[in-house]
Amino acid sequence: MSAPRVAGAGPVPVELLPGPPADWHPGPGEPRRPAAPAPGMAPRWAYLVQRLVRPNWLNRRAGALVERWPAARRLFTRAERASKEGLFGCRMCGQCALPVTGYSCPMGCPKELRNGPCGGVGAGGACEVYPDRRCVWVAGYERAAGMGRAGDLRRLQRPVDHRRFGESSWLNYWAGRDDHLWTADDGLASPPAMGQVP
Amino acid sequence: MSEPAGPARPASLRERLASGAFTVTSELSPVRGASADALRERARLLAGWVDGVNLTDNQGAHVRMASWASALAAREAGLEPIMQMTCRDRNRIALQSDLLGAASVGLTNLVFMTGDYPKFGDHPGAKPVFDLDSVTMLWTARTMRDEGRLLSGNELKPPPSALFLGAVENPFAPPQEFRAARAAKKVAAGAQFLQTQYVFDIPVFERWVSALRAEGLTERCSILAGVGVIRSVRALDFMASGKVPGVVIPDAVQRRLRAVPADQAGEEGHRLAAEVIARVKEVPGVAGVHLLTAGYEKRVPELLDLAGVSHGRGPRPAITHARKSTNAH
Numbered sequence: 001m002s003a004p005r006v007a008g009a010g011p012v013p014v015e016l017l018p019g020p021p022a023d024w025h026p027g028p029g030e031p032r033r034p035a036a037p038a039p040g041m042a043p044r045w046a047y048l049v050q051r052l053v054r055p056n057w058l059n060r061r062a063g064a065l066v067e068r069w070p071a072a073r074r075l076f077t078r079a080e081r082a083s084k085e086g087l088f089g090c091r092m093c094g095q096c097a098l099p100v101t102g103y104s105c106p107m108g109c110p111k112e113l114r115n116g117p118c119g120g121v122g123a124g125g126a127c128e129v130y131p132d133r134r135c136v137w138v139a140g141y142e143r144a145a146g147m148g149r150a151g152d153l154r155r156l157q158r159p160v161d162h163r164r165f166g167e168s169s170w171l172n173y174w175a176g177r178d179d180h181l182w183t184a185d186d187g188l189a190s191p192p193a194m195g196q197v198p
Numbered sequence: 199m200s201e202p203a204g205p206a207r208p209a210s211l212r213e214r215l216a217s218g219a220f221t222v223t224s225e226l227s228p229v230r231g232a233s234a235d236a237l238r239e240r241a242r243l244l245a246g247w248v249d250g251v252n253l254t255d256n257q258g259a260h261v262r263m264a265s266w267a268s269a270l271a272a273r274e275a276g277l278e279p280i281m282q283m284t285c286r287d288r289n290r291i292a293l294q295s296d297l298l299g300a301a302s303v304g305l306t307n308l309v310f311m312t313g314d315y316p317k318f319g320d321h322p323g324a325k326p327v328f329d330l331d332s333v334t335m336l337w338t339a340r341t342m343r344d345e346g347r348l349l350s351g352n353e354l355k356p357p358p359s360a361l362f363l364g365a366v367e368n369p370f371a372p373p374q375e376f377r378a379a380r381a382a383k384k385v386a387a388g389a390q391f392l393q394t395q396y397v398f399d400i401p402v403f404e405r406w407v408s409a410l411r412a413e414g415l416t417e418r419c420s421i422l423a424g425v426g427v428i429r430s431v432r433a434l435d436f437m438a439s440g441k442v443p444g445v446v447i448p449d450a451v452q453r454r455l456r457a458v459p460a461d462q463a464g465e466e467g468h469r470l471a472a473e474v475i476a477r478v479k480e481v482p483g484v485a486g487v488h489l490l491t492a493g494y495e496k497r498v499p500e501l502l503d504l505a506g507v508s509h510g511r512g513p514r515p516a517i518t519h520a521r522k523s524t525n526a527h
Contacts, residue, residue, distance in 0.1 A: 111312055111326070115333035116380045118312050119368030119395055120443030128443050129315045141373040154379050156386060159290060159334045159349065186379075187386035188413070194341040194349065 038134060039104050040087040043143040046103035055174045063174030077168040094164030095178045100152040101137075102144030108136045114157040117141075154186040158195065208514075211250040211278050211307055212362045215391060215420040220479060220507055221486030223250040223280060223393065223422055224498065226272060228262040234271035237263075241275035243495040246514030247502060248277070252309060252393070252488070255282040259319025266296065269305050276514050280364065281305045284313030289329035290338070294348055297339060301358035309364035309393065310335040314443055332365060333387045339363055340388030365389035365419075368444045369406035370399055378409035381419075391420040393488040396437075399448045400477055407483045416483035423478040426490040427501065428467035431460050468501060475505035 039046070053059060066072045077092075084090030088098060091107040097114055098105060106114045110129040117137035120128030125138040137153075144150050158181060164172065172178045183192040214221050224244055229236050244251060253268040262268075269279035281300055283293065300308065312332045316324040330338065338349050339361060346357035365384040369377045381392060397403045403423065410416050428434050428447075434455050438447040451470065458466045471491075478484050487507075491498060502508040 110315060111328045111331070113312060113328070113331050115331050115383055116376065117371065117373070118444075119366065119371055120314070121368075121371040121373075122440060123372070123446055125372040129317060135372070137376075138372050141376045145375070150376070150379075153376065154383060156333060156337065156383055159330055159338075162329075186382060188382060188415075191340070191344070191388070192337075192386065194337050194345075 038139055039089075039143070041103060043103055043147050046098070046143075047147055047149070050099050053170060053173070055176070059170075059174045063171050067171060067175070073168070073171065076171065077166075080168045080170055092166050092169075093160060094167030094169050094172055095161060095181055096169035096173065097157060097181065100155055100157075100182055102140035102142070102147070102149065102153070104136045104140030104143055106136060106140070106157075112160070113137070114160065116153060151186075155182040155184070156187045156192055157182045208278075209249075211280065212390075214249050215485055218485075221250075221420070221422065222248045222489065222502065222507065222511075223252060223486070224248045224489040224495075225254060225492050226251040226268070226277075226495075227254050227257055227492040228265060228268035230260070230262055232263070234263060234268060237268055237271050238275045240493075240495045241272045241277050244498060245276035247499050247508075247511050248489070249486075250278045250280045250307060252280045252282050254492075255284045255313070256287065256319070257314075259286065259314045259316045259321070259324070261320060266300050266303075266305060269300075270303065273304075278307065279305060280307040280309055282309045282311065283335070284311050285328055285330045285332065285335055286313030286316065287324075287327055289327050290349055293330060293335060294338065294342065297342065297361075298354070298358060301361060304360075306358070306360040307362045307364065308339065309366060310339065311366045318443065333383050336363055336365055336384055336389055337387040362390055363388050364391045364393065366393050366395070368395035369397075369403055370395060370446045371444050374402065374406075378406050378413075381406075381410060382413060382415055385415050385419045389419050391422060391485070393422045394424040395444050396426045396490055397423045397474055397478060398451050399446065400474070400481075403478065404481055407481055411483040416485075420485035421483060422486045422488040423474075423481075423484055424490050425471055425474050425478070425487045427471040427494055427497075428455060429464045429494070430467075431456065431463045434463065434467075468497065469504070472501055472504035475501070475507060479505075479507060 066076045081090065081092055088103065088105045089108045090105055093107050106112065111118055117135050118128065121135045121138060122128065122131055125135055127133045127135045141150065141153060144152055180195050209217065226237065226241060241251065251272050253265040253272060255265040256262055265281050269281045272279045283296065288296065310332050312328065316322060316326050340363060341347055342354060343358055343361045346354045348354060367377060367381045367384065384392065407416065407421060428437065434447065434452065436442065437445050438452055454470065455463050455466050475487050478487060489498060499508065502511060
């Protein structure tokens, strides 16, 4: 191991590790991508939208209606992808965690961590794997804490169901197919059930 | 702790932590090769001095002998093995399967972590898995033990009922305000002991532990503070370069090690590590230390002596007599 040079004492620099070229893009079927860019929607608005997309009577009915026609479902899914990809770097996991992550997409983490940041976050909050990007969980924590929602991040997230990739998470949400995604609280009072992940 | 009559048996890691006695675990890196002889040799230097050794799982994403095989070798050398499992290289099927295999041969001390990204290892083009993360893996292991079921819900006959579950945390990485909460998630998921990243910044560490204490979590989960020895200016340069994931060396530490002549930096690093051990020992809620001193096995006894925590520890006679040793605690 050759030791890189560090000039004297002082703040530990977050040096740029050899990352992917700027125009790097995954090939077809490539499961990993560089860490997501910063979320493009201010937390205030994101939490407002959260209230609009709740599984209320209207949304549940609309969802059920859309699901009746494959073409409508495809169109709806495409619209969801278009809006969320631009705003949150959405990866279309089909089981959206944004409501409890300060609207910073955890699937943008190179390790796809849904339970908080790894131990390798750089001193300045840089992603360990792509140091030119900010850690999605540092951003998520700041956004959630700023809105008094830091407690959301303490919920335990269950493992991702890889069959749902590419599906509309709103339709899954309204149909109640992702009710089990995370625990109701921090799980400390009584051991939370993992539940069956078939 | 009450010991049965007759030759005293060294307390197991779980028993020692339960007794409240100051506990020392250490990291032991598996070898790159098809023989565990070198590992056994290093392990023997630690026998009697530490209460458990972590066998790392392809540390830093570098291929090494499997942690289960290395754990068996460490056990032969008279140490209590703690097998590390990362989520980097195996999906939920392989992780559960390996856990059952480990439990079947009595490797029941497990530490789970997400794992370093392959990019940092010797096979940077490897496909990363990360199907589960450290929290869901802990949760899965607890479910297997306590509910006797796999993630699928399928029943285990018999379940791995003796598992002792560990986790890791880095109190120093951003967002620091969330680090105690992240440790709390691991406790909720099933962690019974927790080993930290290198502690050099004592005030930040103290704040982190006191946040856990405030929630009563140090009673539910034993905290072992990570302690490393900076052995040279070159090592300091490397650790402070930001190229070691999650390691932060405070300015004061850097100044102290650079203030002495370069050939004495290693001794200063040794003294610093002993001071860190002595200081974290006084932090309420700390159960012990976890030595991140791979390759430093020879000087571990000296280090523990200097730190004032070597009482009752000492070399243990050969493997066959390991169980008869009376000086394990």
